[in-house]
Amino acid sequence: xxxxxxxxxxxxxxxxxxxxxxxxxxxxxxxxxxxxxxxxxxxxxxxxxxxxxxxxxxxxxxxxxxxxxxxxxxxxxxxxxxxxxxxxxxxxxxxxxxxxxxxxxxxxxxxxxxxxxxxxxxxxxxxxxxxxxxxxxxxxxxxxxxxxxxxxxxxxxxxxxxxxxxxxxxxxxxxxxxxxxxxxxxxxxxxxxxxxxxxxxxxxxxxxxxxxxxxxxxxxxxxxxxxxxxxxxxxxxxxxxxxxxxxxxxxxxxxxxxxxxxxxxxxxxxxxxxxxxxxxxxxxxxxxxxxxxxxxxxxxxxxxxxxxxxxxxxxxxxxxxxxxxxxxxxxxxxxxxxxxxxxxxxxxxxxxxxxxxxxxxxxxxxxxxxxxxxxxxxxxxxxxxxxxxxxxxxxxxxxxxxxxxxxxxxxxxxxxxxxxxxxxxxxx
Numbered sequence: 001x002x003x004x005x006x007x008x009x010x011x012x013x014x015x016x017x018x019x020x021x022x023x024x025x026x027x028x029x030x031x032x033x034x035x036x037x038x039x040x041x042x043x044x045x046x047x048x049x050x051x052x053x054x055x056x057x058x059x060x061x062x063x064x065x066x067x068x069x070x071x072x073x074x075x076x077x078x079x080x081x082x083x084x085x086x087x088x089x090x091x092x093x094x095x096x097x098x099x100x101x102x103x104x105x106x107x108x109x110x111x112x113x114x115x116x117x118x119x120x121x122x123x124x125x126x127x128x129x130x131x132x133x134x135x136x137x138x139x140x141x142x143x144x145x146x147x148x149x150x151x152x153x154x155x156x157x158x159x160x161x162x163x164x165x166x167x168x169x170x171x172x173x174x175x176x177x178x179x180x181x182x183x184x185x186x187x188x189x190x191x192x193x194x195x196x197x198x199x200x201x202x203x204x205x206x207x208x209x210x211x212x213x214x215x216x217x218x219x220x221x222x223x224x225x226x227x228x229x230x231x232x233x234x235x236x237x238x239x240x241x242x243x244x245x246x247x248x249x250x251x252x253x254x255x256x257x258x259x260x261x262x263x264x265x266x267x268x269x270x271x272x273x274x275x276x277x278x279x280x281x282x283x284x285x286x287x288x289x290x291x292x293x294x295x296x297x298x299x300x301x302x303x304x305x306x307x308x309x310x311x312x313x314x315x316x317x318x319x320x321x322x323x324x325x326x327x328x329x330x331x332x333x334x335x336x337x338x339x340x341x342x343x344x345x346x347x348x349x350x351x352x353x354x355x356x357x358x359x360x361x362x363x364x365x366x367x368x369x370x371x372x373x374x375x376x377x378x379x380x381x382x383x384x385x386x387x388x389x390x391x392x393x394x395x396x397x398x399x400x401x402x403x404x405x406x407x408x409x410x411x412x413x414x415x416x417x418x419x420x421x422x423x424x425x426x427x428x
Contacts, residue, residue, distance in 0.1 A: 038128065039125075039128075040270045040271050041180075041269050042121050042124060044121075044181075045121050045125065049184045049185045053392055054118050054119060054122070055106065057108045057112065057115035058105020058106050058115075059105065059118070062122060062123065063122025063123050065086075066126055067130070070082065070126060070130050076136060079132065080147065083144045083147045083148050083151075084147050084151050086123070087123070087147060087149075087151030087152040088151040090119060090151075091151065091152050091153065091157065095154070095195050098111055098192070098195035098196050099196065099198075108392075109393060111195075111196060111398065111402055113187055113189075113192040114177060114187050116191070116195065116215075117176050123152070124145060127141070127145060128141070128145075150230075154194065154198060155230075158213075158214060158231070158235050159212070160239075161210065166207065167207070167210050168207060168208070168241070169209070169210055169238060169240050170202075170209050170210070170212070170239060170241045170242065170243070170412055170416065171211075171212055171214075171236070171241075171243075172412070173213065173215070173242075173243075173355075174188065174190035174216070174245050174246070175217075175245075175246050175351075176216070177218075178218040178269055181271070182387065183387035184387065185380070185390065187401065188247055189375045189376070189378045189400075189401055190375060193375070193405045194214065194245075196405045197405075202412065204413050204420075205417045206421075209240075209416050212235075216228065216231075219268045219270055223278075223347060224274075228351055228354040228358075229281075229354060233358060236355075236358060236359055236362060236364060236370075237364065239368070240368075240419070241412075241415055241416055242359075242370040243372070243411075243412065243415070244370075244373070245372070245374075245408060246347075246375070247376075247378060248348070248377070250377045250379070251308075251376050253307050253310065253373060253375060253376065253407065254310050254312040254342065254343070255296040255299055255300065255309065255311055255312065255373055256312050256342035256343040256371065256372040256373070257342050258291055258313070258332060258341050259290045259343065259349055259353035259371075259372065260288065260315060260340055260349060261277055261278045261288050261289070262339050263276050263277070263278055263346075264344065264346060265345075278354070286357075287357070288332070288337055289336075290352075290353055291356065291371075292352075292370070293356075293359070293365065293370055294371040294373075295415055295419055297311065298417075298418035299418070302410075302411075304407050304410035304414060305403060305407030306407065307403070309411070312343075312374075313330050313342065314327060314328065314330075315327075315328050315332050315338070315340060315342060316338075316339040316340035317332050317333065317337060317339060319333055320333070320334065320335030320336055320337075325339045343374055349372075351372070352371060352372030355370060373408065373411060375404050376404060379400055381394040381396030381397055384396075
């Protein structure tokens with residue numbers, strides 16, 4: 001199972017595509033009026049499945065309400081305040097819905113992450129088309145778009161209560177749905193997990209644990225512009241453990257041992273590919289590999305739920321002095337160049353690489369447990385697998401998502417307990 005040829009999850013398919021992708025990036029629209037044109041993601045919004053998801057969750061009113069409020073703004077400062085408030089309100093509404101607070105808004109399962117994704121795109125489209133009487137520059141519009149993205153993803157609301165050290169702090173990140181041109185009905189269990197766990201308290205053998213979460217886009221450019229570092233740099237020094245989470249293979253969890261500094265070219269949600277070394281600040285000191293500090297042995301050995309959990313040590317590298325990629329079952333060799341981490345060479349690998357590199361550059365590598373967890377692929381039920389004719393949800397689909405969410409929670413519980421015991425052993 002260590003060969004990339006048997007990676008049948010969506011992020012695994014990204015690895016396969018990345019290894020054979022041309023070393024070029026798809027060009028985005030750079031025409032003068034491109035800022036007013038809907039993005040590739042926004043163009044999917046009017047299709048039947050997104051509209052049904054919005055309607056059956058009550059989130060179909062989010063974008064029209066936002067557009068009306070924008071239309072009443074009398075200055076850029078007023079518009080900015082509005083964008084910040086309504087972006088944050090969208091995140092909180094999605095969290096509340098997932099955790100059973102407030103009205104469901106429709107018959108769509110509360111654990112569903114997709115209303116947040118599609119409602120946010122409705123808002124970004126309205127912001128793109130907005131033409132206020134006082135005028136707005138491209139720079140100002142881009143700044144507003146950034147505020148909307150960050151606030152509606154929970155990235156600006158990561159806050160832990162001051163408890164004098166009696167409450168452990170855990171950070172979890174998830175992702176938007178992706179590969180939407182393959183199946184526009186797709187949900188991402190990592191995003192659903194983020195909504196389900198944000199602000200919750202978990203009881204562990206090591207005490208009570210407060211979990212804070214955020215969601216990230218599936219877009220290469222956002223990562224190149226530092227969205228991960230911007231969100232995580234203020235937070236990592238304050239937490240006791242972090243886990244970046246994404247969707248991986250069918251029927252299994254993986255704790256990814258090693259992350260690689262390589263983008264494999266698989267198209268993102270804007271249908272743009274990137275085949276290059278992961279771009280970071282200070283590339284001169286950039287390592288080819290980073291490693292998890294999660295207690296993977298204990299996690300793998302524990303009974304955390306229905307799906308098996310694996311310690312994934314496989315990578316793809318170009319050995320020192322070599323020219324061709326080689327799959328290594330037991331991790332990278334000295335001096336090698338990364339072509340795929342255990343989690344592939346798509347954005348799941350990249351968020352893991354960036355978060356663990358940031359951990360190390362902050363001097364926390366020896367004390368802060370953190371790394372990447374891949375969930376099983378979220379599958380629709382038997383008889384509902386055709387993207388063209390299938391329903392947007394079914395009982396097995398919901399059960400699978402709930403089981404994945406519950407197992408991530410169990411994995412975190414085990415990881416916190418194991419990390420606390422390791423810390424006590426170090427002290428003793």
